[in-house]
Amino acid sequence: MANVVCLRCRECKREFPVEPGNVCDFCFGPLEVVYDYSAIKKIISREKIEAGPFNLWRYQDLLPVDAANAIDINAGFTPLIRSKGLAEYLGLKELYIKNDSVNPSYSFKDRVVAVASTKAIEFGFDTLACASTGNLACSVAAHAARAGVKSFVFIPHDLEKEKVVGAAVYGPTLIAVRGSYDDVNRVCSEVADQHHWAFVNINMRPFYSEGSKTLGYEVVEQLGWRIPDHAVVPAASGSLFVKIWKGLHELNQLDLAGDVKTKMHLVQAEGCSPIVQAYQSGVTHVKPTKPNTVAKSLGIGNPADGFYSLQVMKNSKGSAVSAPEDEIAEGMKLLAQTEGIFTETAGGVVISGLRKLVRDGRIKPDDCTVVYITGNGYKTHQVVEDVVNPIEIAPSIDAFEEALATRVGV
C-alpha cells in the first residue's frame, strides 16, 4: 500500500491522487495505479512470497491495498496442473492448465473483487455494486457478505436461473433489468453516477483490474519462477489479458523472474469477438459489436481494454483467435474428458482457441504453454446437457450384464 504513488491516465499521463474513480478528468482516458518499484524491490523476494499465505495476498506488496484489512474469502493460489491427456491429444510436450475455476465463488473474478472490495472498505464505502452476467455478481455478493456490507447486483432479466441463484444466495439486493444488453449498461452507468456506491468495475476499476495480475505471478511461481513461452487467455473487456502481461513484466523488473518472452494469445467466442476481429483486420482500434454468444461471461461488445490488448499482442508477438460457437461445448467436454476439469463456456472457448493455435503452428510441440481456465462448469452446465445419456436398467445383475453386452459392448 505504501508502495502506491498515484493514479495515472493511460492516455495523457496526467497524475491523480489515489481516490475512487476510473477516468481522467481531462481526457476521459482510463486511470491506472502507479507503484514505486524501487521501494517494492527492497522489501520483496521469492522467499518472502513463498512464505506468504496460500492465496492472492502472498503478492500483497504488488497490490494497491492494505492487506492487513483484506476482505479475504481465500481467493487465488489455485492449482497449476501439468496436462497429460489434453497435451497428448494436441501433440504438446509441456502444457499447463491454470485451473482458476476453483476459486471460492468459482471464477477468477474473486481475484479482482478481493482487491476492489478491500479498497472500497478502505475508502469508507458501505455498499458494493456491479452489473454482471453471473461470475462477477457471485463474487461481489460473496465479498460483500464477508465484509458485512450491503451489495447491489444488476443482472439482465433473462439470465439463467443457475447463475442467479449462485449470486442471490449471498444475500445481495438483486436488480433484474428488463431490457437489452445496451439498456443494462446505460442504466448502470447512470446509477453509478447517482449513488455513492463502490461499483467494482466502474469507480473501483483501477484497483479491481490489478487483481488480475496475480494470475501472471502465480503461474510463474508455480512453474518454479519460470516464464512460459505462451499464455492462452479468454477475453471479454481484455483487462485480464493486459494485466497478466503486466504481472509478468513486474516480476522481471523486480528480478523475481527472467526475461518476458511470453507470446500472449487472446481468445474470444465468435459471437462476440470485437478484439479478435480488430487483430485480424490489422487495425489498432476495436469496433463495438452486439454480443450474441453462448459464452455469456465473455459477452462484452465494447471492450474497455480492447486497444491495450492489441498492443500487448503486438509487443509480445502473440495473436488472437476466435472459437466457433459450435466448438465451445466441445471444448468443455474435451477438457473434462482429458483432464477431469469441468469448466464453463469461457473455458470451452479457451480450449477451442488452443486447438486452433496448435493447428496453425503458432504453438510448437516443445513450447511451454499455459492455458487459463477462469470459470466453473457448474455455472453453465445446460450447455453440455447432451452428455447425459444414462443406460437405464432394471434392478438386477442380469439386466446389467445384458446392458453391458448390448449397449457398452464389453
Added chain:
Amino acid sequence: MKKVKFTFPTDLIKEPLIYLLSQKFKLITNIRRADVRPDVGWVVLEIEGTDEEIELGLDWIGSQGVRVDPVGGDIIEG
C-alpha cells in the same frame, strides 16, 4: 453532464452530427479525445444540458446510426 463515447460507422464519418446535436438540442458538447479513421471513428465527449435534453439528444444521434456507449466501455461483466 454526461460522459459518452460515440462510434461512427463509415458512412456517417463525414456528417456533422455533433454540430447538429448541439443545434437541434439545448446541449453543449465538449470533445475530450477522438480517433477518426477512413473506416470508423470514435469521439469521447462531455455533454452538458438538462437530463431530459441529454436523453432526447442521445436518442436522436442513436437514431442516426451512431453508437452511444458509456465512457470506458461496457459495464456489464461476466
